[in-house]
Amino acid sequence: MENGIGLDSLFEPRNIAFIGASSNVFKWGFNILLNIVKRGFTGDVFPVNPKGGDWFGRRMYTSLDEIDAAIDLAVIVVADSLVLDAVRQCTARNIPAGIVITAGFSETGPGGAELEQKVVEAARSGGMRLVGPNTMGVFSSYPSIMHALMASMPLQPGRVALVVQSGNLGSSISYRFLRRAIGISRLISSGNEADLTLEDYLEYLEHDDKTSIICLYVEGLRRPRRFFEIARRVSPVKPVILIKGGRTDRGAVAAMSHTGALAGNDAVFGSMCRQSGIIQVDTMDEMVDVAGMLMQPKMPGNRVAIITLGGGWGVLGTDACISGGLAVEPLKPSLVDTLDRILPAYWSRGNPIDLVAPSRVGVITDTITELMENGCADAVLLMGLGYMSLRARGWKRSDTIPQDAVKDAADSMIREETRLFELVAELIAKYQRPIVPVIDIMAFDIRFENNPVDLLDGRGIMSYSSPDRAVFALAKTAAYHRWLQAAPGPGTLPAAAPAS
Numbered sequence: 001m002e003n004g005i006g007l008d009s010l011f012e013p014r015n016i017a018f019i020g021a022s023s024n025v026f027k028w029g030f031n032i033l034l035n036i037v038k039r040g041f042t043g044d045v046f047p048v049n050p051k052g053g054d055w056f057g058r059r060m061y062t063s064l065d066e067i068d069a070a071i072d073l074a075v076i077v078v079a080d081s082l083v084l085d086a087v088r089q090c091t092a093r094n095i096p097a098g099i100v101i102t103a104g105f106s107e108t109g110p111g112g113a114e115l116e117q118k119v120v121e122a123a124r125s126g127g128m129r130l131v132g133p134n135t136m137g138v139f140s141s142y143p144s145i146m147h148a149l150m151a152s153m154p155l156q157p158g159r160v161a162l163v164v165q166s167g168n169l170g171s172s173i174s175y176r177f178l179r180r181a182i183g184i185s186r187l188i189s190s191g192n193e194a195d196l197t198l199e200d201y202l203e204y205l206e207h208d209d210k211t212s213i214i215c216l217y218v219e220g221l222r223r224p225r226r227f228f229e230i231a232r233r234v235s236p237v238k239p240v241i242l243i244k245g246g247r248t249d250r251g252a253v254a255a256m257s258h259t260g261a262l263a264g265n266d267a268v269f270g271s272m273c274r275q276s277g278i279i280q281v282d283t284m285d286e287m288v289d290v291a292g293m294l295m296q297p298k299m300p301g302n303r304v305a306i307i308t309l310g311g312g313w314g315v316l317g318t319d320a321c322i323s324g325g326l327a328v329e330p331l332k333p334s335l336v337d338t339l340d341r342i343l344p345a346y347w348s349r350g351n352p353i354d355l356v357a358p359s360r361v362g363v364i365t366d367t368i369t370e371l372m373e374n375g376c377a378d379a380v381l382l383m384g385l386g387y388m389s390l391r392a393r394g395w396k397r398s399d400t401i402p403q404d405a406v407k408d409a410a411d412s413m414i415r416e417e418t419r420l421f422e423l424v425a426e427l428i429a430k431y432q433r434p435i436v437p438v439i440d441i442m443a444f445d446i447r448f449e450n451n452p453v454d455l456l457d458g459r460g461i462m463s464y465s466s467p468d469r470a471v472f473a474l475a476k477t478a479a480y481h482r483w484l485q486a487a488p489g490p491g492t493l494p495a496a497a498p499a500s
Helices: 028-038 080-092 110-125 167-179 198-206 224-234 249-259 266-276 284-293 311-323 333-340 361-373 387-397 403-431 452-457 467-485
Strands: 015-019 044-048 073-076 097-100 129-131 137-140 146-149 157-164 184-189 213-218 240-244 279-281 304-308 379-385 435-439
Touching: 015 028, 015 080, 028 044, 028 073, 028 146, 073 080, 080 097, 080 110, 110 129, 157 167, 157 198, 167 184, 167 213, 167 284, 198 213, 198 224, 213 284, 224 266, 240 266, 240 284, 266 279, 279 284, 279 467, 284 467, 304 311, 304 361, 311 379, 311 467, 333 361, 361 379, 361 403, 379 403, 379 467, 387 403, 403 435, 403 452, 435 452, 435 467
Parallel strands: 015 044, 015 073, 073 097, 097 129, 157 184, 157 213, 213 240, 240 279, 304 379, 379 435
Antiparallel strands: 137 146, 137 184
């Protein structure tokens, strides 16, 4: 695969032959084909089943030979014993790429491994590249949505690519992205990686102009040297976020039985990630949190100003910042004097800036403006949001107080907080520094019209449910940006990433 660009037939096929199509709703041959069709793939889809017949109004072809068109991609969902013959039929038709959904290969033991090797040899001898076997499938947003996945949730187009060595984690992570309005460019469940490997996908994404951030779930590397060489090229241009599975001895055994992946020494792996600029995280939620933070402007330094509407959050936020290598510096006396003219008399006169319960949202945005204009903050942590909307919603749903007594006040509070989020978005764009909203968890749990989380997600601004989650993501991205700044010149990579 020269320059990582030889997989266009896989990610941007003009048409698809679906081998193993079924009308039985309990089979993957029905459900994956349904996902491709209902999500609106714009190319031709040719269902193939030896019995022929009809697939809900579409002709079912008895073999590939009945299809007149040249075919870009084959999705193979037949019994393991039939996969080898299916691949041979594909190579006879010069199909350049295939996705083998079927399980029952190297993950099952020596017999499955032997069959898997025969499948790969048949594909390679015919110039065909394979995803899998034992894969959940592939999702691609461009040029049209190709949802060749077991998972059925309607993923949205975007700029984040996800490659996973576990199908169910691909579903779980992508659903988290969907919930937070983060769109996906490509999603690949790599399966057993009998032919195409994680390294191949990373190299493709390196050159994919539809992808800006790359997320990986890794249990083991087939070609670790090649992986880290590619990662060192990719990381300065596209952030790479990685979860490593199989970090413990028992986890490594589970990984081997899962995909046949051999997990390497965890300390060595972590060191290589830091040297390559890879942002390593431990959980799915951390991956989503960091991906969302990377959509904000980069921090020019490590100073954080904390604005909080409650003292305890400010204390936790300060502790988290210091633990994460971020600075929470005292405010300059001149800035304190300026803020004295803006803020109520009871404000904290320090960093964190505790506003308690400001009477208007302009107090918050004026404070942010002064922090930015005075060059006192590389990022602002804005905590304690969401209460105005939640309180107003409680008034409007109450049967204790007549609605005509609270409606105007409730609507006004919701408008005020909505306006706050609009102003925050404007300030981020104006000053090109992160402003990180932390919103009470109830706003995440209770979905309603003008929900603060949804309003911010819709503007591409990730909000967080606790200070520790927000600061973790901010610290990880700040460390990544410091790694970038350590490069002595264009095209030269820094030696190592900070171990934050």
